[in-house]
């Protein structure tokens with residue numbers, strides 16, 4: 001285990017609990033007996049959850065785990081994911097219900113009913129088929145939060161094409177490596193995007209990325225900002241020209257439960273992102289089940305808002321698939337939380353009477369910084385469930401959220417899960433669980449998680465170790481695109497004997513046996529809830545001609561959870577290592593990976609602390625980055641290195 005930061009120590013002394021109100025419990029979707037029911041017969045429990053969906057052909061077996069670690073869920077079942085998220089609600093008579101209250105950053109709005117969504121998705125599906133796309137092909141999507149991004153994802157799902165959404169903030173290099181890895185045939189983007197009140201280019205990024213990309217046949221461009229963009233004849237198509245004239249009728253075909261649904265890239269411990277593969281029936285079952293119970297969602301009554309971007313797994317499972325499968329009316333907001341003012345989110349909550357709000361700790365801490373008087377100005381009384389995801393939430397932020405957003409009464413669900421798990425795994429159930437600030441508490445009914453030591457033996461109450469998932473679950477990843485070995489290595493080799501999935505997170509049981517997540521135990525940083533690997537940033541840094549060597553650590557940051565701190569050794573004496581050189585390096589990383597990976601701080605040093613086997617001791621660098629007394633240096637090849645680094649920094653070099 002890596003040592004804990006002071007923030008985590010603080011977290012573990014937290015002991016307040018908040019039981020649900022009787023009124024909430026009386027109306028809650030989830031009940032306490034779910035746990036026993038799932039324990040008694042997991043397969044039967046999941047089969048019941050799958051009944052929430054429309055299956056064209058029913059499955060013959062709930063789980064086939066004979067080819068572990070590649071699971072098959074709802075074997076033999078056939079369904080169409082887009083039909084489940086869209087058409088069936090129209091068929092059931094809810095065509096006029098608003099699916100999406102879309103709020104554009106500059107103040108434009110669009111309400112899209114389920115009937116309209118069905119038409120839009122059908123037109124896009126027809127358009128994609130007209131380009132020759134067929135089931136199993138890959139489409140990459142780099143778009144801001146506009147409705148067409150959701151239409152495009154669902155249209156892919158409808159025709160069995162895998163989408164791979166690439167976060168809008170990723171650089172051309174990052175986009176290109178993802179496009180190449182999956183050999184995408186089509187890329188969908190927008191002309192530009194609104195960011196903090198200004199139109200910024202998007203298509204230009206895509207053009208740069210795709211220079212010479214062999215797999216890509218067409219680029220579809222959605223008009224958003226209206227800014228002029230260069231068009232490559234024969235390759236580029238305007239969305240409105242391609243899609244708007246298509247028929248709004250499209251017959252959905254049923255696909256096998258294990259038909260691939262999407263690829264989503266996430267950072268691992270090496271420089272190369274992993275293409276996480278998800279499939280259809282199990283994923284959608286878990287998405288719908290968790291959204292229904294963890295958020296206590298009531299179709300036709302609640303207004304739900306998940307503030308994630310569709311470029312991340314949270315946007316996939318809790319904006320697109322889970323909520324739409326459950327016939328949710330939801331807010332989708334395009335922009336940043338402080339444009340044009342710091343009350344923007346609360347203004348939207350008030351306007352649309354949002355009742356369920358799901359966001360990340362980094363944003364909650366930002367709201368805290370902006371001040372209590374901002375949310376106080378708005379009527380937030382519609383809110384009845386609050387969610388948190390992406391990183392451990394510190395008790396201060398949790399309490400602030402409850403008091404200032406949840407009127408001291410709305411239950412908070414702290415949801416632990418990963419790109420790889422597909423859906424929520426560990427979380428309180430509102431109306432059932434007495435919540436604890438800072439703890440995700442318990443695996444959901446049907447899910448099994450354990451905290452184990454190095455040997456894979458479960459630790460006792462009060463003990464800490466590694467978080468593992470000891471039983472397969474429907475939304476689990478089915479592999480890493482094109483790299484089966486890496487899939488086995490990354491997740492299944494650490495506790496091979498036990499057959500446990502290794503999550504990469506440290507965790508602890510408290511005296512009640514509740515789980516507290518303690519952050520990553522590998523070289524993955526968590527910056528504002530985004531996973532970035534230290535190696536990825538290091539590779540970006542050493543790709544700059546002035547850098548000889550680089551070591552990167554995630555240092556505790558009061559707002560972003562972790563901040564990226566880089567230690568670099570420059571080449572020769574050619575560069576002075578002054579402010580301009582450092583700024584140049586920060587920009588270089590932003591260009592290579594994306595602005596989210598820009599180091600908070602770059603420290604120019606003469607040496608890096610290494611073990612005798614040449615491994616960089618990031619633990620010591622983290623001590624420096626967090627202004628702590630430097631820890632045990634006895635395993636360093638040269639123990640004076642840390643003195644050199646510390647004194648160099650103190651003298652301002």
Ligand code: 6R9
Pocket residue numbers: 266312313314388389390391392393414415416417418419420440503504505517518519520526529530531
């Ligand atoms: C959904 C998502 C996954 C990593 C995960 C963990 C951290 C997410 C958390 C949490 C503590 C929570 N994480 N939720 N840590 N409490 N409620 O964020 O997926 O981007 O793949 O990140 O995020 O470290 O391993 P992803």
